[in-house]
Amino acid sequence: MLPDYEIKKAPSIGKQIDAVIFFVWMLLLIQFCLFLLFPQGEEVEGIRFRLIANSNTIEDQQVKNNVKHHIEPILLKYENNPQETYNELEQVVNKLSNKLDTTITITKGEAIFPPKVLNQGISSQLMTESIVISIGNARGDNWWCALFPKVCYKEEVEKEKPKFWVWEWLKKKFST
Known part of the structure; x- marks a missing residue:
């Protein structure tokens, strides 16, 4: 008499494919999740600049754009001589x-930069070395930029879109 052995079948191909799809x-x-938690390309070195409008009315936003127009050429010189440029900004302000005929204040030091929605994801709120110009009550939309590298000027920098390595691997695997 032979002992009872349980005969096991090999997993079917369908179950193996399901496991691979689940793994992918x-x-x-x-x-x-990692992409959302650690957005790429947002953090920049150097000082940040923020110009805050009095309110979101059309008139106040035009005042903000007028101030931006006057200070933008000065900001281009900031990297070469920060203190002299800041003094010049104070004079212009x-x-x-x-x-x-409105109150415009300029401050330099640590300031909170609010979270922003960017192409790469959401940047976190952070304290950073900043120059902040506030117009009136400073309750409107703002214009902000990082001065190193110069991302706040008219020059457009072509950014490479983020790639998911698994997706790229799958495309390469099935494209042949």
């Missing part, structure tokens, strides 16, 4: 405050 989906999910 899990890799994509992990990469997506004081002149504009008198000319536009």
Whole structure:
């Protein structure tokens, strides 16, 4: 008499394919979560600049754009001589405050930069070395940039879109 042995069947091909698909989906999910938690390309070195409008009315936004137009050429010189450029910014802000008959203040130091929605994801709120110009109550939309590298000027920098390595691997695997 032979002992009873349980005969096990090999897993079917369908179950193996399901396992591979599940594995690939899990890799994509992990990469997506990492991408959301650690957005690429947002953090920049150097000082940041922020110009905050009095309010979101059309008139106040026009005042903000007028101030931006006057200070943008000065900001281009910031990297070469920060203190002299900051002094020049103060002078221009004081002149504009008198000319536009509104309170415009400039401060330099640590400031909170609010979270922003960018192409790469959401940047976190952070304290950073900054120059902040506030117009009136400073309750409107703002214009901000990082001065190193110069991302706030008219020059467009072509950015490479983020790639998911699993997706790229799958495309390469099945394209042949």
